[in-house]
Amino acid sequence: MRVDCDIVVVGGGHAGCEAAHAAARLGRSVVLVTLRRDRIGWMSCNPAVGGMAKGHLVREIDALGGLMGRVTDETGIQFRTLNTRRGPAVQGSRAQVDRRRYAEAMQRRMAETPGLEVVEGMVENLEVQGGRVRGVRLEGGGRLGAGAVILTTGTFLRGVAHVGEVRTACGREGDRPSVGLARALEAAGFELGRFKTGTTPRLVGKTIDFSRLEIQPGDRPPRPFSFWTDPTTFPHLPQRVCHLTATGEATHRIVRENLHRSPLFRGEIVGRGPRYCPSIEDKVVRFADKASHTVYLEPDGLDTDEVYPGGISTSLPEEVQRALLRTLPGLEDVEIARPGYAIEYDWVPPHQIRASLETRRVAGLYLAGQINGTSGYEEAAAQGLMAGINAARRLGGEAPVVLGRDQAYIGVLIDDLVTKGTDEPYRLFTSRAEHRLLLREDNADLRLTALGAALGLIxxxxxxxxxxxxxxxxxxxxxxxxxxxxxxxxxxxxxxxxxxxxxxxxxxxxxxxxxxxxxxxxxxxxxxxxxxxVARAQRRLERQTAAAAVEIPESFCFRGRAGLSAEVVEKLERHRPRTLAQAGRIPGVTPAALEVLSVYLLRETRGGDEGCTAAPG
Structure with a gap:
């Protein structure tokens, strides 16, 4: 098979769908290559969209003409605003969605988009000539010629799933991994890393005693994600509640007694996992003083009995998973529909891409989503949208669109990746944004819709x-x-x-x-x-910029400073940056932490900190 098109998108997850849709809307002929047409838009982990900072991304995607917000509104079965006790800049919208309906709705969008064709297959190789991508090679010998290629491979690059002592090569449960493409990237000169993520066991709802559990209702009235959803006919589906339960000492004892069977603690998993979404094994070991961890029981959809227990991802053997789950209130007789697992995969450290998401090494090749080291549906979708826009514009000889940190959380996300990099799966937080009082969920349309219209997506x-x-x-x-x-x-x-x-x-x-x-x-x-x-935040930003060149003495002690989190202190002590500017490029050192650090530095004499016990590194 030989087919020529403008753009090939590899992968049909959240990044791939947004990339393919945006590029086709901008007049390019697009072929989306995926292993299974029926898995386009599939949620591999929890059946939910949004959250703190993630809700901002969904609304920004929507304001620019993307799909995620509209599909969420169409298939949502609970809508909640998180963090309501704090200010509006750090609140986040979140929706439970019907997993099957979400995927089907996204598949319909792909089928209805003019200029977008879906091809089932496995991409095995990249065609690169003269430093430019020319297309892809498929398993079985087929070729897709293209002026640009967007890789949105998720966890599929040399993916390996772990459940106890069992290792399975897969991109996710039930799907083959992409080995040839990982080798092709290495052959093209790209540095690859190894990350790990995980998911929870799926539970049989009829074996849960919900009468014993705390109910977590949605907002009344619910608020849609999309600016284009008619609030008078919203929500579109019947709404459901979630439930809360929690681990206890019996749970933690089972985990501790079986750590020797955990692939993570046996050393079989070498990839670094997400700091902010740890497995129950990680929680028990890292937070040994914590007596309990909340578990969120989320319905998987309207027509299924399956329940997703958020907060208890694990790669322990299935029988151990069952035993620990049965220590939770309401789950004493629970049955597992499918066990949880950890998955390792290759990724491309993002110092190798530009702010347009085009790779530096191969012109016309774009990367979006987990391949760039991020975690989360929303982070992936935002990158996919921008990669699709910029690939389409490149073929038309137009300049790329690069959102500033003062324009959008999408800009913060991509700037963090390409300037700071990441040494663990990256998750967006409101604290990463200097301008968060300006970058609220409610004004994403006012900030970005005019740009979306100028691009041709609105x-x-x-x-x-x-x-x-x-x-x-x-x-x-x-x-x-x-x-x-x-x-x-x-x-x-x-x-x-x-x-x-x-x-x-x-x-x-x-x-x-x-x-x-x-x-x-x-x-x-x-x-x-x-x-x-807002005015105060602007003045603070000006001070931060001026202070960026302040030197950090080698003897300066980061520990014990109010306002610096344990994570920030750990990273600062490991890297020992010489200036505030260098500190700002360390993954996880937030703008808020930089401001705190700048205040301490301006108070210190250049002779160092007498109370420091850390050896300079």
Missing amino acids: DETQLGQVEARRRRLERARARLEGTRRKGQRLAQWLRQPGVTLEAVAAADPDGPWAALDAADRRTLEVEVKYAGY
Whole structure:
């Protein structure tokens, strides 16, 4: 088989779907190569989208014309806002979705996109000539010629799954690994690393006593992810609750007694796992003083009895998994539908890619998703969207789109990868963003929809909706700043604790409040109440920039500094950066940590820290 197209996308996961859709929408002929058509858009781990910082990514993808938010709204069975006790900049939207329906909805999007063809097969090799990619070779001898190739291989590159003493070569449960493509990348001169991730056992719902468990309901009313979802007809599916249970000493004892059967602790797994999604084995060992760990029982869908127990991923033998699960309240008689497992896979350290996600070594070759060292559906989808946009623009002779750290969390994510790199599976957090007060979920449309329209991914109707919303907000803001009540501007009154926009509107019946919908009201209230904090954040950023060249004495002690987490201290002591700028390039050292460090450094004399016991490294 010989087929020529503009762009080949390898892999049909979250990154691959966004990449293929975006490139095809921009007028390119796209072939998406996947092992199984029925696994396009499949959620390999938990049946959920969003979370802290991840919800920001989904809304930014949506504002730029991507798919994840709309498909989530179409298939969601619970919607919740996380971190509601904190400010709006660090809150996160999260949805439980019907796993099967999500994949089917994404598959429909692929089938309905003009210029996008799906081919089942295994990519075995890259065709590279003169430093440029020319296409791919398929298992069995087929060839796909292309001007650009986007690799979104997930955990498939030389993937190996571990359950106890059993090792299975696979990309995920039931799917073959991609060995030839890993070798092709090495042959092309790329450095590869090895990471590990894991998933939980899947439970038979009818064997769980839910009556004994705490219920975790969704928001009422639920809030959609997509700016283009009609709130009057949302949600589209019946809503479900989740449940909470927890491990205890009996659970931890079983884990400790069986660590010798864990491939992680036997040394069979060499890949580094995600710090923020540890297995239950890791939790018991690393947090030995913790008496209990919460487990979230999440429904897998409306038409299945399967339950996903979030927070208890494991690669222990299946019989040990069953025993430890049966120590949890409500799970005394639980049966396992499928055991949990750990999976190792190859990845490409991202110092080898540009901010456009094009590789430095091979022109026209783009990488997106877990192949770049990230974890999470949302991080993968965001990279896929940008890789698809930039591959399409490259073929048209246009400059790549690179979002700044002050524009979007997508910009923070990609900048972190290509400038700092990562030594463990990367997860996005709000603390990684210097401008998080500006980069909120609620204003992603105001920040990015015009760009999406300029690129050709947002239509005129959608752009018109956002511009109309912008005008409504401007009128309302002008009213708040220009109208007085009892000698005080309405904006000043609204900034007072406990005062809501509803109270202001009631006191000002002639204002433009009736024209504001629920989303407008949220955005307006946040912007007015947090105006002072935003200005302060801008000044803080200016100070950080000026302090970036401050030297760090070799004798400086990082331990015992309020505001520096244990993770940050560990990394600083390991790398011993010479300047703040170098410290900022260490994976895991956040902008907030840099600011704290800069304050301490400015207070210290250049002679060092007398209390430091760390040997300079």
